[in-house]
Amino acid sequence: xxxxxxxxxxxxxxxxxxxxxxxxxxxxxxxxxxxxxxxxxxxxxxxxxxxxxxxxxxxxxxxxxxxxxxxxxxxxxxxxxxxxxxxxxxxxxxxxxxxxxxxxxxxxxxxxxxxxxxxxxxxxxxxxxxxxxxxxxxxxxxxxxxxxxxxxxxxxxxxxxxxxxxxxxxxxxxxxxxxxxxxxxxxxxxxxxxxxxxxxxxxxxxxxxxxxxxxxxxxxxxxxxxxxxxxxxxxxxxxxxxxxxxxxxxxxxxxxxxxxxxxxxxxxxxxxxxxxxxxxxxxxxxxxxxxxxxxxxxxxxxxxxxxxxxxxxxxxxxxxxxxx
Numbered sequence: 001x002x003x004x005x006x007x008x009x010x011x012x013x014x015x016x017x018x019x020x021x022x023x024x025x026x027x028x029x030x031x032x033x034x035x036x037x038x039x040x041x042x043x044x045x046x047x048x049x050x051x052x053x054x055x056x057x058x059x060x061x062x063x064x065x066x067x068x069x070x071x072x073x074x075x076x077x078x079x080x081x082x083x084x085x086x087x088x089x090x091x092x093x094x095x096x097x098x099x100x101x102x103x104x105x106x107x108x109x110x111x112x113x114x115x116x117x118x119x120x121x122x123x124x125x126x127x128x129x130x131x132x133x134x135x136x137x138x139x140x141x142x143x144x145x146x147x148x149x150x151x152x153x154x155x156x157x158x159x160x161x162x163x164x165x166x167x168x169x170x171x172x173x174x175x176x177x178x179x180x181x182x183x184x185x186x187x188x189x190x191x192x193x194x195x196x197x198x199x200x201x202x203x204x205x206x207x208x209x210x211x212x213x214x215x216x217x218x219x220x221x222x223x224x225x226x227x228x229x230x231x232x233x234x235x236x237x238x239x240x241x242x243x244x245x246x247x248x249x250x251x252x253x254x255x256x257x258x259x260x261x262x263x264x265x266x267x268x269x270x271x272x273x274x275x276x277x278x279x280x281x282x283x284x285x286x287x288x289x290x291x292x293x294x295x296x297x298x299x300x301x302x303x304x305x306x307x308x309x310x311x312x313x314x315x316x317x318x319x320x321x322x323x324x
Contacts, residue, residue, distance in 0.1 A: 008224055008232045010257055015181065016264035019043065019310055022119040024112070026062065028054050028127030030187040030225060033251055034258060035123075041274050042313050046119075049112035050142065051090020054127030054187075056162045056209070058142035060169040062088060063122075067176045069113045071106045074098050080147055087134065087141040094145065121262075122173070122180055125225075127187040129157045129205040130194070156202060162209035170217050181219045183262070184210045188229030188254075190244050223261065225254055273306055274313075281321050296322045 017023060024046045025035035035047035050062040065088070077084045083094045084101040093108075095101035116122070131140045132152040144152060173180060186206045190199050203226065214220040229238070229246055236243060238250040246254070259268060280299045300322050303315045 006231050006234075008227045010224060010228075010261045012261045013183075013221060017043070017121060017262050017267065018264045019267045019270050020312055021121065022115060023121040023123065024049075024116055024119050025123040025125075026050070026053065027059055027123075027125030027185075028052060028187040028189070030127070030185065030189060031123060031125035034255065037255060040278065041271050042315075044115075044312065046112050046115035048090070049108045050088060051092050053090070053142045054191075055129070055131045055140065055142070056126050056157065056206070057131060057140045057165050058088065059124065059126070060165045061140075062142070063116075063169055064172055066109060066112045066116055067172055069110065071109065072102055074102055077101060078145075078147075080145060083145075085143075085145040087139060087143065087145070090143055091145060116180075117177055119177065119180055122182045123185070123223075124182060125185045125187050126162075126206045126210065127189065128191050129162065129202040130191065130198075131155050131157055156198075157205065159205055159208045159212065162205065163212050166209070166213055167217065170213070170220070181221070182217070183221045183223055184214065185223045186210060186226040188226045188246060192244060223258060225258075228254055228257060270306070270310065273302065277302060277306075277315070277318055281318055 019042070022044045023038075025031045025038070026048055029052050032048055032052055035045055038045050039047055049066060050058075053059045053062060072086065072088075076088075077086055077098055079085070079098075083096055084098045085091070085094045086101070086105060089105060093101060093105055095104065132144050132154055133140055135151060135153055141152070170182065173182070186203060190196075191202060192199055194202075207226065210222055214222050229250060233246075233250050233253065238247060238253075239245065240247045259271075263271070277299055280295075283295065300319065303319060303322075307313055307315060
């Protein structure tokens with residue numbers, strides 16, 4: 001049969017993610033999309049412990065801080081617009097109370113360190129080669145938190161800079177967790193604020209840097225999300241209304257390819273059962289009929305059977321829902 005699209009070939013990983021596998025995902029909002037699905041499906045995942053980060057250097061810095069386990073202090077926070085912020089973190093960590101802000105940051109830091117120490121996989125998504133450098137300190141920030149634009153210098157990293165940062169970071173990671181495997185992706189979401197040409201230069205820089213890393217670093221791989229979106233799904237019917245972000249159809253397609261290449265066959269079967277249970281929680285019975293009691297019993301039995309096979313799965317919220 002003749003194909004009317006270009007198929008992007010994905011190389012299936014020889015090792016796969018299981019349900020009892022610990023993993024971590026960090027990086028841009030594309031990592032957030034895939035990671036949120038894995039989390040919803042009960043995989044053991046730490047997702048963006050510093051929040052969404054786009055540039056390779058702050059992403060590397062967050063990973064190194066997790067490895068060191070060095071807690072943040074109030075001196076590392078900045079106050080702006082009645083909130084306390086960390087230039088290493090996404091805005092979801094910002095708070096009107098400095099102590100609350102620090103406690104949230106450090107709690108997540110320690111949980112992430114514990115998770116990274118036992119993780120078999122680290123998935124990293126780069127979003128942009130453009131960075132914001134704080135003029136007063138020279139720090140490459142993860143988020144500007146709506147501070148005045150005049151406080152920052154906007155620069156674009158080159159391939160050598162990204163490669164140098166990440167070879168050192170991956171060396172630290174290997175010392176911390178020798179068995180971990182790293183998979184890089186480049187976000188297919190275009191950053192068009194500087195125009196289409198500058199976006200292409202940025203993405204090309206990221207792709208070249210990742211290519212060097214996976215050639216030179218052991219246990220590093222690449223998943224071609226960027227190529228799938230920009231080549232195989234090269235039609236605006238796969239984009240959201242802003243014509244920049246992938247829509248649900250595109251995300252579902254990339255998700256399916258990701259699962260085929262990185263998720264174990266047994267885990268794929270378990271995923272289907274988990275999905276059925278999650279869909280059933282959307283059921284809101286109007287009357288307490290025998291039919292609804294049978295429906296509830298069916299899914300409570302399904303949960304019991306599944307947790308007997310995989311006791312590490314947590315269905316406490318779903319059990320509470322069905323019992324109500």
